[in-house]
Amino acid sequence: MDSPLDFELEEPLQSSPAITKKRKKVIGLDDLLCDHYKEKSKLLERDCKQGKAQRNYNSDEDENSKEASLAEVIDQCQNQIREVGGDEETSTWGMRVFGNQQKVPPPLTSPELGSCALLQSFMKNELNSLLELNSEKGDTFLEGLLTNGWLSRLAVVCGHVEKSIATWAFNLMLFSSKEELCTSACDFWCTILSSKNEPVLIDWFPSYFEFKGALEIYGFQFNRESLHFGSNCGGPPQNIRAWIRFATACCHVRNKQCIFSTSEAEELVDVIIYLFLDHQLHGLMVLVHECMRSLICYFTDKEWTNSCNKIAKSLACRIPTDLNCLRAVECISGVNTRSKEFRSAVAYQILLVCFDNKATDEEDMLRLLISINVKERSSDLFKMYIYLVLAENWLLVNKVLIYKPVINEMWGLFLRNCSCHIPSTDLRSFASKVRNKASYLLQGTINK
Incomplete structure (x- = not known):
């Protein structure tokens, strides 16, 4: 009974601290300014939120007008870009030298084939009992011999090709719609010519x-x-490949037989140059290059002296003075002396046509080129680029620079005009091409 009760064992309650009297804080001028700026920033933040909400509310109405103004600015920039350099991007070479083909080719069969000596010799041979040939199967049998190459071998062994077989193979080569017969007939002619x-x-x-x-x-x-x-339609048939190969083969046998006259060979060179300008024949460029080299070598030295300038003048009068004329010049590969002379002559004759034949010699031509002021905004730098490339092909493959120092000096002056008088900030069409081309060529003259 004397033990203390449970509540008596508890800790005594802590007394609450005495309430002290707070001192009043003295508000200074700095505190007032801070409070003022805080309130001002809150007001500005609230105004911004209200303005942003208002702009979002009116965004649908302003979107169309903003897009219209932006589109107008973009159109203006695109138009300015086209005016500055659009011609340089769109200028290209290429002409359609083939139009509509005639529908009626010459006959591809000959009634004399059945009675030709070559076929009759096979008819009398003991193989005839196995093949069971007759005169009605003459064309079919000869086509088989042609496609497997036996006809050309027999012709070489016999050393004789009859008229009926020659005409038949010629017509198949140039007009047959069957590629196998066309190619085989071309192989036949090339074989008997190059025996x-x-x-x-x-x-x-x-x-x-x-x-x-x-x-x-x-x-x-x-x-x-x-x-x-x-022409908007038509184009070269597949037989043009055989035509080119046959022309090449005819040029290779000049020492055995003069197949083309001088004037005919000159016209063929013109034709081959035009074939280089047709994009449709781009896959045949190897054959065309080979034919060009063969035609140039077809002439005798005496004939070439006159024919070179004659062909160059003919080409200059017909080929337009744009990138097509550069293509015509550059397709003449300068692999030998004649090719270099021909390339130089063609470039010079085209330059004469560009200046309406006002130049009488090399010095006059260079004076005309030097007289062009490339600083003028009205100066056509596209034409200047044409002149520059033509002059390069005219002079750099010709020995006139070696024997005439004055030509070399005038050529250097022309290049300096093109490279130094056109600044890098010039945005005219072909300005950079003219400047870079002239600078590159000028380095070659300095190194000499």
């Missing part, structure tokens, strides 16, 4: 009129207007 053994006696050989007539059937445009404007 290294005894020359094969050919009873019939196509004239240049017949060879050129095939181009007319293909739709080749021989006049300048058609070449320049081209």
Whole structure:
């Protein structure tokens, strides 16, 4: 009973601390300014939130007007870009030299094939009992011999090609719609022309009129207007490959047989140059280059002296003075002396046409080039680029620079005008191409 109760064991309650009397804080001028700026910032933040909400509310109404103004600015920039350098991007070379083809080719069969000596020899041979040939199967049998290459081997062994077989193979080569027959007939002609053994006696050989007539059937445009404007339809047939190969083979046998006259060979060179300008024939450039080299070598030294300038003048009068003329010059590969002379002559004759034949010699031509003021805004730098490339091909492959120092000095002055008088900030069309091209060529003259 004497033990303390539970509540008596508890700790005594802590007494609450005495309430002290707070001192009043003295508010200074700095505190007032801080409070003022805090209130002002709160007001500005509230005004910004209200303005942003108002702009979001009116955004749909202003969006169309903003897009319209932006589109107008973009259109103006695009127009200015087109005015500055649009021509440089769109300028290209290429002409349509083939138009509509004639629908009616010459007959591809000959009634004399059944009675030709080559076929009759096979008819009398003991193999005839196995093959069971007759005169009605003459064309089919000869086509088989042609495609497997036996016809050309037999012709070389016999050393004789009859007229019926020659005409038949010629027509198949140039007009057959079957690629296998066309190619085999071309191989036949190339084989008998290039026989290294005894020359094969050919009873019939196509004239240049017949060879050129095939181009007319293909739709080749021989006049300048058609070449320049081209045709919206038609194009070269697959037989043009065989035509090019046959022309090359004819040039290779000049020492055995003069197939083309000088004037005919000159016209063929013109035709081959035009083939370089047709994008449709881009896949045949190897064959065309080979034919070009063969035609240039076809002339004798005496003939080439006159024919070189004659062909160059003919080309200069027909090819337009744009990037097509540069393509025509650069397709003449300078692999030998004649090719270099021809390339230089073509470039010079085109330059004469560009200046309306005002120049009488090399110095006059360079004076005309130097007289062009490239600083003027009205100066056509596209034409200047044409002149620069033509002059490069005219002079750098010609020995006139070696023998005439004055030409070299004038050429250097022309290059300095083009490279130094066109600043890097010039945004005119072809300005950078003219400046860079001239600077590159100028380095070559300095190194000399």
